[in-house]
Amino acid sequence: xxxxxxxxxxxxxxxxxxxxxxxxxxxxxxxxxxxxxxxxxxxxxxxxxxxxxxxxxxxxxxxxxxxxxxxxxxxxxxxxxxxxxxxxxxxxxxxxxxxxxxxxxxxxxxxxxxxxxxxxxxxxxxxxxxxxxxxxxxxxxxxxxxxxxxxxxxxxxxxxxxxxxxxxxxxxxxxxxxxxxxxxxxxxxxxxxxxxxxxxxxxxxxxxxxxxxxxxxxxxxxxxxxx
Numbered sequence: 001x002x003x004x005x006x007x008x009x010x011x012x013x014x015x016x017x018x019x020x021x022x023x024x025x026x027x028x029x030x031x032x033x034x035x036x037x038x039x040x041x042x043x044x045x046x047x048x049x050x051x052x053x054x055x056x057x058x059x060x061x062x063x064x065x066x067x068x069x070x071x072x073x074x075x076x077x078x079x080x081x082x083x084x085x086x087x088x089x090x091x092x093x094x095x096x097x098x099x100x101x102x103x104x105x106x107x108x109x110x111x112x113x114x115x116x117x118x119x120x121x122x123x124x125x126x127x128x129x130x131x132x133x134x135x136x137x138x139x140x141x142x143x144x145x146x147x148x149x150x151x152x153x154x155x156x157x158x159x160x161x162x163x164x165x166x167x168x169x170x171x172x173x174x175x176x177x178x179x180x181x182x183x184x185x186x187x188x189x190x191x192x193x194x195x196x197x198x199x200x201x202x203x204x205x206x207x208x209x210x211x212x213x214x215x216x217x218x219x220x221x222x223x224x225x226x227x
């Protein structure tokens with residue numbers, strides 16, 4: 001069982017799902033009947049990337065709470081890794097979103113609710129990394145970062161629910177209490193892509209935690225050698 005949840009295996013599983021999702025999106029799911037037409041195909045990757053970015057920030061939020069309760073630095077490392085990956089996925093969201101926005105709305109960027117709140121999320125977590133870089137003492141840095149991560153997370157649900165509370169925005173509500181609003185072939189393509197992105201996030205988290213652990217071991221070894 002362990003071989004299926006190791007980082008290399010997760011990367012392979014993620015790759016299979018992402019390729020399958022891409023093929024299904026272009027070959028199985030129908031062309032959107034709205035004015036977006038074929039350009040709507042980018043949705044099958046853009047939305048899963050966005051959801052995965054928010055999941056990464058959510059894990060960082062849970063890790064921050066766990067650190068404040070236990071003072072165990074393993075939670076601080078998990079929070080740091082997830083914030084970095086969340087920002088990486090956020091960059092991908094911005095790029096794919098701008099391409100889609102240009103095709104759908106005729107503009108690269110629009111100051112509508114979801115885009116604005118998502119951009120604020122990115123700035124908040126960039127500030128999180130800046131905060132970590134200016135505090136040297138490890139335990140104090142972890143405490144400040146955990147508190148800031150909890151505060152920054154407040155904007156994450158605001159981003160997710162922006163199109164529901166402020167329906168005048170350009171983003172449509174795809175998944176609501178009444179259902180997904182997608183026909184079967186589109187939903188299957190979306191869910192497989194979503195699974196692939198989630199597996200990719202888990203694989204990257206496992207890999208980066210291993211790297212952080214190696215860094216700690218090297219630092220301890222240097223400290224021991226240095227006296």
